[in-house]
Amino acid sequence: MIRLEKRPQPSRAWSYATPVLAVVITMIAGGILFAFLGKDPFLAIKTIFYDPLLGEFAWYYRGQLLVKAGPLILIAIGLSLGFRAGIWNIGAEGQYIMGAIFGAAVGLAFYPMEARWLIFPLMVIAGALGGFLWAMIPAILKTRFNTNEILVSLLLVYVAEQFLASMALGALRNPEGSGFPGSRNLQQYPAAANTELIAGTGMHWGVVAAFIAVIAAYVLLKRHMLGYQIRLTGESPRAARFAGVRPNLLIIFCMGISGALAGLAGLFEVAGPAGQISIDFNSGYGFTAIIVAFLGRLHPVGILLAGLLLALTYIGGEAAQANLGLPAAAIQAFQGMLLFFLLAVDVLTNYRIRLRRTEAA
């Protein structure tokens, strides 16, 4: 019988190896899934993971990589701080939407003024603020009334989606859009557009913000007292209180940061790749970022890599959809599987597997 035996301390080697192992297992299981769908598994895996990077049309896909990875990384960095402290903000999708609405509303309010130096920074601030305020609802309910932040933050996603619909149909609707739902296209409004900074790379301000967030989070966790307090709270809440950590402040901080970063991601998306507030503006980045955060082992550098990988599955998935007729849902299931396998192999970090005789315990 197989028995688990707790290691005296977490294995460093395995903590690096498990995400890689999980990706490999997921590719195998994914291949089997694709085979069941009647597709050539090797071709499918190649189309998803190889072609966008090194294939014939890689010049087109590579730019897309950063466009997709930017918001994923930005949101996941924020989430990872909370997850490390045992504060579960899983409503990033809602904060992402609210950031986009706030930012877009500020930009559209100035239309058609041309002062980009004023308008764009204001939009960025408004975007962060929108996400921050939306995250403050679960945070304050948690600290004030001890309400479960997981449920509240998640339920607020549905509220935000309804709010998005009402904005797209009402207050923010393009007055010149002949009655179609959706706002003016911010891409066509130079003072507010989040444009590509280096042509063909997909690099825009949101990607820059994501890189800054990675570095800042790295320094915070490695060198700063606050980062230490976050890690300590996650490891052992009671020891953290003994060390003088004020749990409520930490909840406000972690929820606030993750909300603000998700809001920023929403703003950069609406002002850039998406272009406008529309009913189906959000595309699940807030949830995929949860996978990114865990796959990156809640470590900033890991999240950077995981964000790029998940972005690849999005792009490769689109390619597979176009070329092989692989349904979009298959990619969604594939991403979910990845998180499952990661959680499964994670046991190796803290436990050793032993083959032993049957035991009563």
Next chain:
Amino acid sequence: MDLSAINPAVLLASLMVASTPILLAAIGELIVEKSGVLNLGVEGMMITGAICGFAIAVQTGSPALGFVGAAAGGALLSMTFGVLTQFFLSNQVATGLALTLFGLGLSALLGQGYVGIKPPPVGDINLGPLADLPFIGRVLFQHDAMVYFSLLLVAAVWAFLKYTRAGLILRAVGESHDAAHALGYKVVWVRLMAIAFGGACAGLGGAYLSLVRVPQWTEGMTAGAGWIALAIVVFGSWKPWRVLIGAYLFGGVTVLQLNLQAAGLAVPVEYLSMSPYLITILVLVIMSSGRGRAALNAPASLGRSFHASS
């Protein structure tokens, strides 16, 4: 606005229908949480149950088989959660989220080709003269079997927890897995069975959505019902009858706002659609404040992993 279009009997009757999916999922999750496990994957299991039930009902033409298939599908999916959390000792919150994300993708995949199809109808149970009673008959006695099944299930769960030895063991495992282990109870197996039961109930709830309440298949059709079921377990402070009240209260709000939408209330539709979620949050706040009457009732080992060290 035309409030006279709202018929109270029909309103109350549809309340029972609207509440049933959430009631089924919540009563299953109650058992899971009583055993000390927090499974946040209810949404994923519900939607998987929704498509499993739908597909099987369409293929066989039998809604009853559809419900059986949905329960099996939900239970099967919940076992991935069970194996991961009980044998691989993974974090329950993260694994539950993974279950939801995976369930949403899997259901969309399984549901290719079922979009826009009508499922075989689920007939109402013939309760004879009871159904002909004025008002009461329309409200209580003209429903399909699942409505009554869900009520029976609440009663069964209540009796199980209160009067049976197995129920006592389940509560003991949720209260302190170390003590239960020291007395020789198989913590992991008790929890696995609870998780499978929760999965089956969530699957039934999902199938009720796709076969009765809507009835058709669309991607993401549960729209947060699983999360609301989780909230209702907290609202019910882990007591079966209170979970019933919570689910019916929520069903009432949903039905009322839909009726108000139909009656043309001068509030945008989106704000009415928000109301069930907002009211759920409000109820959560009320239940968890005030030095936690609800929190006191929560199983003490909820969400903690168990590893026998000796």
Next chain:
Amino acid sequence: MAETLLSIEGLRKAYPGVVANDDVSFSIAPGEVHALLGENGAGKSTLVKMIYGLVRPDSGRMLMKGQPYEPATPHAARAAGVAMVFQHFSLFEALNVAENVALGMEDPPKQRELAARIREVSETYGLPLDPGRLVGDLSAGERQRVEIIRCLLQDPKLLIMDEPTSVLTPQEVDILFETLRKLQAEGTSILYISHKLEEIRTLCDGATILRLGKVVGTCDPKESSAREMAEMMVGQTLHTPSREEKPLGDVVLDLTALSLRSANPFGTSLKEIDLQVHAGEVLGIGGVAGNGQDELLAALSGEALSPAEAVKLNGQPVGQLGPNARRRLGLLAAPEERLGHAAAPDMSLTENALLTGAIREELVSNGFLKWPAAKSFAEKIIERFDVRTPGPANAARSLSGGNLQKFVVGREILQRPICLVVNQPTWGVDASAAAAIRQALLDLAAEGAALVVISQDLDELMEISDRFAALNEGRLSPTRPAKGLTVDEIGLMMGGAHDMEVAHVDA
């Protein structure tokens, strides 16, 4: 030859890196009270877990009345007539007494019938108990009664008791012993596990002494002296701490009418505590576990806040200050729970050194951490307190209990506290580490610090305290000089057999 009930022959059980039991043999006669004596970590717990079916031996065998006895589960052990009263972990706080009893029985009767039997048996053995009460609301002594009654209802042939007196006042111990003698007279054998020598001398007929997993001797406790048994148990002569008499200094810590509601729903709230501790003094606080010890530590460490004037350090009100503000002023604390409270299990010793040392050791500047300084502080603790570990990069949970305890107590002592509060400084620590920790505490007091030592080990308190007080249901007894206190007086300070009164009210 006397007949035997249970005989154990050559049992061995190894865990990775440790041999918990090696070639252990002894036997118990019917109606015998047999002591299993040994220090923490000597292998007593593993041995009884094998007898109770929780752990399977690697080799060796057990015989019950001459028949092979190999319990695969506790259910099998109970069916064979073996019952066990646990030291920890076997009661469910949110369930009532009758439900708790039912869970420990093979086929319990209906609840109402069971409740009647619980009343009947508890009256017979002088252990009054109300079957309808929630276990979470019971005192430690009452909880133990639940466990004992759970065993008695099954008419056991062998009753295993694991450190039963650690949660009792001296008066309650007397009541327990009477119950055990009554059982013995009825022919029940008892396997009594303890490291308290005097208890064993009064109660037991035979004793097996374990050290490092092996049997190092057997004796008749009524014939042997406590000293002989202690030397067999420890295997070396101990260095006993010593301190010189000296006049008391100024009042350093001053508690005035400190009341505090417990954060835990089943915890004990503090009620009107008054206390003064002087410079250079060790104040010992005794009491049965669960009478407010954790809450008192939290109120002093700053984890729980109180009205400002209720806690004063050198005359300055600190009741409203958090842990770090109190550390800055020199009020430090070391809680009972090493892993998860005093230290974070998965973090390195360097990170754990930072946990309380950040302020006084200046390990932080402008919010940024000085890792090299933290590492050298950790190394200093390791070196000064002889903490056995490969280095400061190792995780706290990789240390043995004694070594980690030396680390967390050492961490506070090296920060030169003005006042240090420790809870259970030597709980679960081997004898030599315990002696080292006590000596370090006495040295600290000799340098002029005020010390509050909370402990359930009365011997320890008598050894190091200048003055003594006891916690009982959240109230603190008046403080008395430790010298000359008798066991009876201490017992009364701890509340006597206070649970008896509670039981009478309910009956």
